[in-house]
Amino acid sequence: MIVRIMGEGQLALADSHLVELNKLDDELLDEMESGDQEGFRRTLNALLDEVRRLGTPLPDDALEPSELILPAPDAGLDEVRQMLSDDGLIPG
Template sequence: MIVRIMGEGQVRLADSHFAELNKLDDELLAEMESGDEDGFRRTLHALLDKVRELGTPLPDDSLEPSELILPTPDATLEEVRHLLTDEGLIPG
């Protein structure tokens, strides 16, 4: 799957990594629902760091369509709320 982190670029991420990422996504969703700004910030950074760690960066000139778009590390709680689906940021 091709994942874009807004403002950074794209990475190719194997489907096998999504179970691990979904745990962080669930935690992020719970923190958003409770209004835990510090926990939200910490978990968002952990999620994006994990995507960077597990993913293989695509060249900057690559024109692959992104199947998943994640917010910038400095996104606000409200900005991330607009990106959510019923499943959180990460489907599955």
């Protein structure tokens, strides 16, 4: 799967990592619903760090269609809310 982190670029990520990323995604949703700004920021950064750690960056000149688009690390609650689907940021 190709994942784009807005403002950073694309990474190739094995579908097998979605289960562990979904745990962080669920935590992020809970923090958004409760309005926990500090927890939201911490979990968003943890989620993006895991995607960076588990994924393989694509070359800057690669233009692959992204199957998953994640917010930039400095995205706010409202911006991330607009990106959510019924499953959160990560399907499954």
